[in-house]
Amino acid sequence: MAALTDLTIAQLTAALAKKEASAVEVADAHLRKLDEHRALNAFITETPDKAREMAKASDARRAQGQAGLLDGVPLAIKDLFCTEGVQTTAASRILEGFVPPYESTVTANLWKAGAVMVGKTNLDEFAMGSSNMTSHFGGVENPWKRKGDNRKLVPGGSSGGSAAAVAAYMVPGSTGTDTGGSIRQPASFCGIVGLKPTYGRCSRWGVVAFASSLDQPGPLARTVEDSALLLQGMAGHDPKDSTSAPLPVPDFAAAARNADIKGLRIGIPKEYRVDGTSPEIVALWSQGMEMLKAAGAVPVEISLPHTKYALPAYYIVAPAECSSNLARYDGVRFGLRVPGKDLIEMYQNTRGAGFGKEVRRRILIGTYVLSAGYYDAYYKKAQQIRSLIARDFKEAFEKCDVLLTPTAPTSAFAAGEKMDDPVTMYLNDMFTIPASMAGLPGISVPAGLDKDGLPLGLQIIGRAFDEETMLRAAAALEQAAAFNLRPAGY
Amino acid sequence: MSLDKDTVARIARLARLKVADEELAPLAGELSGIFAWIEQLNEVDTKNVEPLSSVSDVTLPMRADKVTDGGIAAKVLANAPGGAVYIDPADKNAGGFFTVPKVME
Numbered sequence: 001m002a003a004l005t006d007l008t009i010a011q012l013t014a015a016l017a018k019k020e021a022s023a024v025e026v027a028d029a030h031l032r033k034l035d036e037h038r039a040l041n042a043f044i045t046e047t048p049d050k051a052r053e054m055a056k057a058s059d060a061r062r063a064q065g066q067a068g069l070l071d072g073v074p075l076a077i078k079d080l081f082c083t084e085g086v087q088t089t090a091a092s093r094i095l096e097g098f099v100p101p102y103e104s105t106v107t108a109n110l111w112k113a114g115a116v117m118v119g120k121t122n123l124d125e126f127a128m129g130s131s132n133m134t135s136h137f138g139g140v141e142n143p144w145k146r147k148g149d150n151r152k153l154v155p156g157g158s159s160g161g162s163a164a165a166v167a168a169y170m171v172p173g174s175t176g177t178d179t180g181g182s183i184r185q186p187a188s189f190c191g192i193v194g195l196k197p198t199y200g201r202c203s204r205w206g207v208v209a210f211a212s213s214l215d216q217p218g219p220l221a222r223t224v225e226d227s228a229l230l231l232q233g234m235a236g237h238d239p240k241d242s243t244s245a246p247l248p249v250p251d252f253a254a255a256a257r258n259a260d261i262k263g264l265r266i267g268i269p270k271e272y273r274v275d276g277t278s279p280e281i282v283a284l285w286s287q288g289m290e291m292l293k294a295a296g297a298v299p300v301e302i303s304l305p306h307t308k309y310a311l312p313a314y315y316i317v318a319p320a321e322c323s324s325n326l327a328r329y330d331g332v333r334f335g336l337r338v339p340g341k342d343l344i345e346m347y348q349n350t351r352g353a354g355f356g357k358e359v360r361r362r363i364l365i366g367t368y369v370l371s372a373g374y375y376d377a378y379y380k381k382a383q384q385i386r387s388l389i390a391r392d393f394k395e396a397f398e399k400c401d402v403l404l405t406p407t408a409p410t411s412a413f414a415a416g417e418k419m420d421d422p423v424t425m426y427l428n429d430m431f432t433i434p435a436s437m438a439g440l441p442g443i444s445v446p447a448g449l450d451k452d453g454l455p456l457g458l459q460i461i462g463r464a465f466d467e468e469t470m471l472r473a474a475a476a477l478e479q480a481a482a483f484n485l486r487p488a489g490y
Numbered sequence: 491m492s493l494d495k496d497t498v499a500r501i502a503r504l505a506r507l508k509v510a511d512e513e514l515a516p517l518a519g520e521l522s523g524i525f526a527w528i529e530q531l532n533e534v535d536t537k538n539v540e541p542l543s544s545v546s547d548v549t550l551p552m553r554a555d556k557v558t559d560g561g562i563a564a565k566v567l568a569n570a571p572g573g574a575v576y577i578d579p580a581d582k583n584a585g586g587f588f589t590v591p592k593v594m595e
Contacts, residue, residue: 099568101562101569199546200546213544242550243550244550245546245548246548246551308530309530309533309534313531315527315528316528331572332588332590333566333588334569334570334571335569343593346590348506348508351508355507360509361517361524364501364502364507364517367505368501368521371501381532384536384539384540385531386542387539387540388534388536388539390542390545422524437545464545464547
């Protein structure tokens with residue numbers, strides 16, 4: 001048998017079921033990888049004791065014939081999910097040392113399915129960023145490097161630690177959250193699969209809030225089938241999240257095992273052919289279409305006229321919601337407190353010291369666009385444009401069943417590149433944000449390498465609450481692209 | 491749209507964020523750059539377009555209006571940065587207080 005850390009989640013659960021390995025052995029093998037690759041800084045908190053304890057309980061369940069869907073599978077959890085009794089920081093100084101007295105619904109669902117937590121992964125502070133460089137706990141290193149160039153590359157963000165941990169074989173899967181591309185873009189940068197579900201599919205309860213109308217938890221894994229298994233474990237209606245959809249959880253894994261896409265109509269949005277996209281990505285996009293066509297799908301050129309406005313509209317909506325959500329960090333009930341001469345000064349000192357530069361920038365933008373006299377010009381305008389974007393997708397889905405697009409305009413960049421101008425950094429999410437604005441599901445599938453030897457992903461966008469068709473197309477793309485490369489040394 | 495130093499200082503005050511004086515000018519520059527880029531939204535005619543209120547077509551259920559938890563004051567107060575004061579130290583779930591600097595003289 002291959003090394004336990006090389007197995008996919010589907011293979012691991014099969015090996016555990018056949019008693020070829022115990023959950024404790026599986027946990028230990030992965031914990032050794034955490035030791036080995038600590039220099040990547042993928043984790044903020046490692047939880048080896050908890051992992052062994054959970055693995056032991058998993059073995060006991062299995063011995064009694066009560067194993068769940070993910071029993072004994074080691075997972076890394078983005079440090080944005082509250083985990084009872086385990087520090088949860090959102091990668092911010094303001095939450096350093098915060099130990100939640102409750103468990104998020106998504107992680108609770110995963111533990112109910114038998115999964116084992118090995119630690120909490122690094123991210124951009126409050127999930128605001130596309131490089132993982134805004135973390136208070138330092139950046140994360142992408143396990144991939146350019147050929148003949150030893151410079152450290154970023155893993156993307158905000159779920160950078162979650163993506164790097166999976167790409168470096170420290171865990172077979174992890175959780176992330178995606179507000180504007182925070183699962184899909186790091187998955188593309190790290191050569192793995194990242195799935196953002198339909199808004200409302202996974203509960204946001206217990207996930208540190210950034211932009212509540214956009215935030216959505218989802219999985220990162222090395223195969224489409226594994227991402228489907230994880231989604232199945234995470235999803236479900238939750239009365240504690242008023243925006244959680246009261247829908248049954250389909251058999252996502254079965255959908256991912258069915259790569260039959262004969263006759264499936266694949267929409268190619270012409271507005272995604274934009275300047276600034278690397279020619280290699282444009283070429284890969286065409287190859288992806290050819291692959292799906294060879295598998296029996298039908299390409300359809302479609303139009304999403306308001307695509308270019310999604311990004312600037314997002315940079316009104318997301319900061320506005322962020323400024324409102326982050327008002328709770330006041331130094332009174334949890335997190336950092338920096339004293340002041342009175343209450344107001346205590347708030348100001350606490351928030352001034354506790355938030356990093358990008359978070360501060362977004363709070364200021366959000367406060368400005370929501371301030372008296374500007375609401376209609378900015379927030380209302382952005383929400384109107386969001387209606388138009390949602391309408392574009394609705395009309396497109398009358399002509400096609402899924403969309404195929406690039407995931408990100410470039411491959412992974414070096415730490416320090418693109419850091420001078422915030423707008424340049426924001427452009428990283430140009431292909432992922434439109435689907436976020438419309439609440440649609442999207443998945444990034446690794447499809448090839450660029451000339452520097454770095455992975456590139458393609459994105460499949462599905463109809464709302466039709467992750468199954470999206471997974472089918474993703475599985476077909478995965479089979480055809482046959483991306484089975486791993487970063488050197490991992 | 492260009493923001494000046496005074497505007498940044500005003501928003502920072504509204505957001506209860508301490509920003510050092512020497513950071514106001516560079517921040518004004520950065521934010522002005524972002525707002526200049528956002529200006530392109532004015533190209534879009536949004537007359538008679540309803541602002542999006544929900545991305546979901548699914549009807550979300552109402553829940554019964556009743557208390558579903560409580561009696562967990564110790565958990566609520568567990569992370570209090572200034573420490574907590576309990577009504578009854580022998581029964582921390584009986585209730586308690588967060589502590590803040592003096593608000594009234």
